[in-house]
């Protein structure tokens with residue numbers, strides 16, 4: 001367990017005193033969205049890379065609309081699966097409200113990828129040479145509120161040891177390499193929930209289920225599960241679905257149903 005990274009909202013700078021209140025315009029969406037806040041499932045779903053929205057004050061970050069529609073800006077399809085699963089399981093879901101190109105909600109604050117200057121070979125002009133104040137404003141306006149919302153929800157969860165499920169999607173090809181897994185289950189030092197869900201997921205279809213593929217959960221690159229899952233000692237895992245399996249409403253609904261059946265197969269224990 002990481003001893004120094006448990007997220008304590010009371011020890012974070014107040015986003016409002018750091019300029020957060022005026023950083024987003026009043027008519028812009030909030031930094032996070034809570035779906036089904038009264039959900040009864042003993043689980044919290046989170047979706048770090050749900051949105052490709054850029055705050056108005058940052059324009060388009062110097063990127064084209066087609067670049068902003070691609071995976072460098074968000075996880076296409078992930079939010080739809082997360083919303084479907086939240087409804088199907090009657091679980092609460094928290095989604096990030098803005099693009100990971102503005103600030104990546106799943107990177108440690110010290111990571112060079114927190115506010116990427118390049119992503120998948122594409123330079124992000126609006127992220128070059130940011131001064132400390134500009135970085136602090138993004139952290140205060142977007143990163144802290146999202147993670148405070150997760151922490152508050154877990155603090156207030158009515159049942160002990162809620163399961164934390166983090167939903168992502170990944171590109172079918174990276175650096176010329178075809179990724180063979182339609183779905184991957186990832187974990188850090190605690191593999192227990194990932195292993196259990198693998199056993200209940202495999203019978204839903206004859207797939208190659210990635211085991212810490214295409215990504216593992218690592219302290220250097222991940223924030224959400226190391227902090228809110230491992231940091232609290234609650235069951236947690238990351239679910240990654242390949243984006244070519246999320247291109248239609250029907251295929252998204254099929255993944256929701258498979259994951260729901262697999263989750264229900266875990267039982268209550």
Ligand SMILES: [Zn+2]
Pocket residue numbers: 048049075167168169
């Ligand atoms: Zn992601």
